[in-house]
Amino acid sequence: MLDIQTLRNDLDGVAARLATRGFVLDKEKFAQLEAERKNIQSRTQELQARRNSSSKLIGQAKAKGEDVSAIMAQVATLGDDLKQAEVQLGVVQNALQALLEMIPNSPHGSVPFGKSEADNLEVRKVGNIPKFDFAVKDHVDLGEKLGLDFDTATKISGARFSLLKGGLARLHRALAQFMLDTHTEQHGYTETYVPYLVNAESMRGTGQLPKFEEDLFKVPRQTIFDGGSTSFDGKTTTFNDNLYLIPTAEVPVTNMVRDEIVPLEDLPMKFVAHTPCFRSEAGSYGRDTRGMIRQHQFDKVELVQMVHPDTSYAALEQLLVHAETILQKLGLPYRVVKLCTGDMGFSSALTYDIEVWLPAQNTYREISSCSNFEAFQARRMQARFRNAQGKPELLHTLNGSGLAVGRTLVAVLENYQQADGSVVVPDVLRPYMGGKEILAP
């Protein structure tokens, strides 16, 4: 969520920034809601002030045993006006809030302008692309012999699920363990184990709700109403008790600081979590249907930082290096791209993607996304720290994949394949594989 003060002070400037990422801010609507809000709020508060002072007089008069009927009659005339004003104010404020929650983050000044991923900026290429003197296979063909079983997964669950057996399942686990150990032992992250089902408030905090509900798996609870309303005593109340499967560990981990004021000395906070991620992939029909590139369920090791606003961009560079380190240790070639304005995620101010080389596709594919959200998520979450002056201030949040485990598995298979269909286990993973050096059919 953007700062409403900034919108009030510089509506045109904000709209221009947002336009670079293809978002059209409805300036007229905002201005109109703001004018209404101002008007109704002043009026409401004035009525409330009159009611409060009269009520206070009644209390004082009663204490002295005086007659209060005159004041009572006077204050009674406020009733309907005040109630109506309060209702109107609530309506306008809800509308403003709803508008604000649908506005994406404003891109950082250094983000290149562009419309799509074609306009992203390559920052660096690292590692040597392997040469093969035989026809390379993709991970599906390689995996078939090694324990990758889509047919059974489809029977059990459906499309976009996968099942691993034997050495491949162990390699998958080894990758996650290796990533966790590297980040905790060498990069200073605290390992966390977090819930995979979270409430709507958490999804709102990191920006998945209200705009991207269709991308999530929702888990309704029995006897609970679907965000709708129910009536009792002739009154109406709304409930929303749904839980959602996390699309990334970013959600539970970042929300650890929701509604908290953390001491200055606790910053920066650095957490790493290995979790499954669940995505409905609505709207991606037909894309990446082959293999385990795009799944409803995949594992990811996620890095999350909560930092002082002054240091968030330095922290992003570090976080990016932490993620790159995994690829370097695995000996996988990759490149880093800075996303252009049109390709960034809703909540991000600046995003680097790391793309790993996939020989069978003869191209780089996204394996990590590292973003600085500045105060965008913190404002939604009311996640603050106590600054040097002792005042609460919004902190900055960042996260990045370190890395997506399933796609890393794909990259290892394809880059370490041999002519006979076996796959060499990268050195750093062997301790996690019981010393095994080769995965053979």
Next chain:
RNA sequence: GGAGAGGUGGCAGAGUGGUCGAAUGUACCUGACUCGAAAUCAGGCGUAGCGUUUACGCUACCGUGGGUUCGAAUCCCACCCUCUCCGCCA
């Protein structure tokens, strides 16, 4: 699933219809005392919004949402959460 207790400021903890935005303690900040520190004394110390934007004034917030009332932390209803005991369970 059943029974009970409870959710108040950074923390602890009072407050059952009216000078309560909230006592007191503690933590923190400032000053005094001290060579300095501790102890002691005095003062200050929640968040957000609105209007003038310095001084100030007003409004909202005591788990959440409704209701009763001229007036609600306090009364009523619903929901959420925490704790204790019983049952079931990995």
